[in-house]
Amino acid sequence: MNNDLNSIKTNFVQSLEKVKSEKDLEALRVNYLGKKGEITQIMQNIKNLPKEEKPIVGKEANQLRSFIDSELKEARNKLEQDRINSNLEKEKIDVTLPGKDQNVGGLHPLNKVINELEDIFLGMGFTIEDGPEIEWTKYNFDYLNMPPEHSSRDLSESFYYSTDEGKEIVLRTQTSPVQIRVLQKKGVPLRIVSPGRVFRADDIDATHSPVFHQIEGLVVDKNITMGDLKGTLELFAKKLFGEDIKTRFRPHQFYFTEPSAEMDVSCFNCGGKGCNVCGGTGWIEMLGCGMVHPNVLEAVGIDSSEYSGFAFGAGLDRIAMLKYGINDLRLLFENDIRFLKQFA
């Protein structure tokens, strides 16, 4: 019996070596382990053996079956792997061919800048406010402490919708009237920014447009200091242009702030050494700002001896042009897709 088992094993090993395909392998399996396979038959015959041989033969037959079974499995795995490998070779592609066009669009560069500024100020606890673009002159000028004779009120400088006395309506020349509207609506304390569209009677050229965009900021609370104005705007500049950016504040004049200032940032192109972006000065004018003029607070019924605040305003088109190196304002309004694609 033992000899039988040994010869079966020898035969199996020889046959296995000849196996070429999964089909051969399956035939081999049936020959040995199938219902009528050699091992199966031996197992079935054990019951006919003498009592003392049964356990010995049984054990060896079982061992042989395990051996065959595991050899078959191993062989099958190998064949399968060979097949997969050969398929992989066939399926090889040129990965340098272009990807399929997914047609992703993009935001307008000006809007990207607006979103970025909004996010910075949202993080500092500001909310975003909007106001009418066609506005009463009292909101656009009077409440903002603009002198009645100021030239910006002239028909040659601002667009008017109505000049009926007492009901003058202008296309707002600045986003500042939003300050007044929000102060009236929400009162103090307050922290707002308001990006938006403004209008001035300028002919269009590379740096001027009758339609352009500003962002306005306003903080009013008890105990707001000029140091707070500086701290807030310095933080803003660092978030927009990076930690290394430097700021400087220069005295200036605006009707709705006193003291007033302009904030310059160190040139982000040359780092302050002087280049054509900053006109060789190392500094770039970024925004106008100042402490809210008491006349402005009083105009909306806020006690200027109790409350103080600061306001700031910046030209968005200019920031976008500086940030992306766009040299002609008209490109922003033209919407050539080859231009728009560069900001996607």
Added chain:
Amino acid sequence: MLTSLNWLKEYVNIDKTPEELEDILTNSGTKVETINPVNNTIKNIKAGLIRKIEKHPNADRLFICKVDIGEEAPITIVTSATNVFEGALVPVAVDGSVIGDGTEIRKTEFRGVESDGMFCSVEELGMNTDLFQKEILDGIYILPKNFVSPGTDLKEPLWINDQIIDIELTANRGDCQSIIGIAKETAAALNKDVKEINFSTSKGIENIDNYLKVTVESEKCPRYTARMFKVNKIEPSPLWMQLKLLNSGVRPINNIVDVTNYVMLEMGQPLHAFDYKSIGTDEIIVKTGNKEKTVTTLDEKERPIHEDMLMITNGKYPIAVAGIMGGLNSEITKETKLVVLESANFDKTSIRLTSKDLGLRTESSSRYEKGIYPELAAEASKRAAHLFEEINAATPIEGFIDIQTVKSKEPTEIILEKDWLNKFLGVDLELEEIINYLERLFLEVNKIDANTLKVIIPNYRQDLELREDLAEEVARLYGYNNIPSTLMAGETFVGERTPEQKLRKDLENLLTGLGHYQTMTTSFTSPNQIKNLGLNPDDDKVLILNPLGEESSLMRSTLLPHQLELISLNNNRGNSEGQFFEIQKTYHQEPVGELPSEQIQLVISEYGKDKDFYDLKGKVESVLSLCGIKNYKFLPEGSETWHPGRKAQVVIEDDIIGEIGEIHPNVVKNYDLPKRVYVADLSFNKLAQYANDEISYQDLPIYPDITRDLAFIIDKNILSDDLRQVIFDNAGKNLESIELFDVYTGNQIPEDKKSLAYKLVFRNPNRTLKDIEVNEAVDNIIKAVQEDLRGELRAF
């Protein structure tokens, strides 16, 4: 404004480099735009005294000059210039020198005679050629006799090494439009004093009242003063005076006119000199309401005038446009014997409007426009009188006419508290420091108590009215950049977008994700472009009263014109396809006396390969889905802008929230568009109004579904929405979803019919559905479609 640093130094001791000064002035509020030398290249150009001039033996047009340049022997200069003469003091570029354009001058031989250099013209000296009269420019620049000794390097005496500071002044600092004004600011910044001006005059002869009477008939002239002088001789003013004018950008004319300009530059008060004889009468009347149609100004231009313009007249006709420019008819000439010197204050708005109407802006008008205090008129007149005598140009006639129509203001007093100031600025200054800063600005400070100051404001500082104004004065001398930066204390604020602002951002992200580019267009369009859309511009008209042109005269009531214009631009530039969107405001007419209303619209557009109505509709549906809006319908309606068979209104209940369609061929033609353009025009406000971001989770189904595919052949004109409704209404409660998966017309289908195929999914959430139940539902549907729509089931 151009300021000569040399001149400034006559009033303030400036011990800084130009670069340091630039920073100090800018940081203290006097913004320096640029600071540049008149000319940086000239080198070694010396004063030479021409001793002898001889004709060149070998050349007709050349002369040989022996010139003393302070050395032992005279040098030889060969010249072709004809304006030189023996005894003339001239600039000589000697061997090795460099002239204005950077050329190095060497000894050169001219027809056998060696020239040791050359004589120089104004241009070769590197001076501003725009400001000299042509006769002077054309020849060698002849220096005044004894100007300097021969051999002196001329760079310094001719102020060619002077630094010209270009200063940007703010609107509230009219007082700084002068050397004195800038000197005071510089002195304050450097903590220095300012030199006093000399006003001394001698007693005059005769009396002005014998010559002149002045009447002011308009409040646009708060103050008018006049003095008169007998001219000694009309001649060029001294070179020192001319150089100051030149380096301030003003053209020297003659000794009388130069003095008026000099005082204007020095003190900020425009002056005007009339030739008394050509005034033609013995009076000056300042008034508006002149009937003349034109006046000819000093620049020899005839300018149209109107009755609102303030004029200086001789009682009969204008002799000057007040504060802007004198009239040619009363100009100072070589023959002038008697001079009337006007020093007056004019209303800044009146000057500004007249200047704008005339299109004439002068050194004088720009100073009036910023505002001049009335007291300056008298001071400046006196200073001019001093200078006329100092340069020996004229002798004063006794008397001073001074008419004030507006009373002078009492000096302003401001109370300033130390504690308030420190709190407001966020600094910690001692009272003495505050006093020091204010006094450096020439303000009179009285200490009331340990915390309180009373500050008296001089008349020239009309910008200082409130304690906040003084806070700025202290802050700018303390240095804005020295104020410690702090972060706001107090209440905590939460910054977040409103639901509408969030929706807008989400829509932007969705549409860019769908391949659309955001556009930005202006707010202006024209009635014509509305007509070109097939719409009536009168329906909703927000017109600008003073537009730049007809094409930008209307505030847009729709985003469509710009969207179509940009598609046209892209297509014409060879961009064969495009997908765009814009979220912006439109403007709408309201009753007279009210503000126009503003709405936010969302426009989505596309053109090019594979674009069709349904492609865009799918995107609109994505937009609606993002908004959480489910109960919408597309109805085959819409404006004249659209292809009549390819347009739809997007409707929620009965509310129209927008339109979508293919652009009508007529509009395509009007706007020069590609043949097929698809646009959706939606109200962002309404999307936001109907938006619903509530999401409620539904359990995933546990019982199996049964699906049925049904295709119906129906009349072409029946809307798929109607068929869908019939299916929905007759499918019973187990219908889970209906999906249209095929639309077919063509072979095997009659021409006036179409086939619509739907996949229906049935499911009962609580149990396994039986086939028989679904069959029953399908039978109901088929029957209803037959009865309601005369549709037939199509056999596959």
